[in-house]
Amino acid sequence: EIVMTQSPATLSVSPGERATLSCRASQSVSSNLAWYQQKPGQAPRLLIYGASTRATGIPARFSGSGSGTEFTLTISSLQSEDFAVYYCQQYNNWPPNTFGQGTKLEIK
C-alpha cells in the first residue's frame, strides 16, 4: 500500500506570508495527486488535482507542484480564511485513493 506522508504536521505562518506544505509518497504516483482543504466542522474542499491544476473557483494564490514521490502545495500571501488542515491524496496506485495524515496550517 502506498503511504502518503505530509510534513510538517503543524505549520505556523503569519497572514500575508507564504506557506509551503509537503507531501511524500512511498512510491511513485506520477502526477496523480490531489490536495484538499478542510476547515473545522466542514467537508474537505478540492484545491488541486493532477498535482498542479487548480480546481474550479480556487484562488490563484494556491499552487501545486511535483511529480513522482515529492509534492508541494504553496499558498502565497496567506489570507485569514486559509488557516485550515490540508490533505494530499494519491489516485495512481492500488489500493487507491489513500490520503496523507494532514498538515494543520495555523496563525503565527
Place this chain on the structure above:
Amino acid sequence: QLQLQESGPGLVKPSETLSLTCTVSGGSISSSSYYWGWIRQPPGKGLEWIGSIYYSGSTYYNPSLKSRVTISVDTSKNQFSLKLSSVTAADTAVYYCARAIPGIAVAGTQYFDYWGQGTLVTVSS
C-alpha cells in the same frame, strides 16, 4: 450547483450494520463521467476512502473494508447507499459522500470534487 446530502442513523450498536444514503441534487447520478464515493473520518483523525460506485452498479472497495462493505445505487431516486456490517467502536466517524473523478492510471483510482456535509455515526451500545 451539485449538492450531496448524507442521511441515516447517527447511532449504531456494536455488531450491527451501519446504513447511510446519499441524495444527489443539481445533477444526475447517471452521468457517464463520474463515480460516487464514500469517505470517512474518525474524530480528530484523517480521511479514509471506503469505496465508490458507478451508475451501472460497478463498484470498487477499499481492501481493508471490503469484507464488510456494500455500496449500491438507485438511479430512479438519484441516490447511492453504504452498508457497513459488524461495526465496532473503530467505525465511529464522520461519513462523507462525494462525487468521484476517475483517474486514468489504474481502475478504481479517483479524486473527489463535490462532497456532502458529512454525518457523524457513533457506534455504541
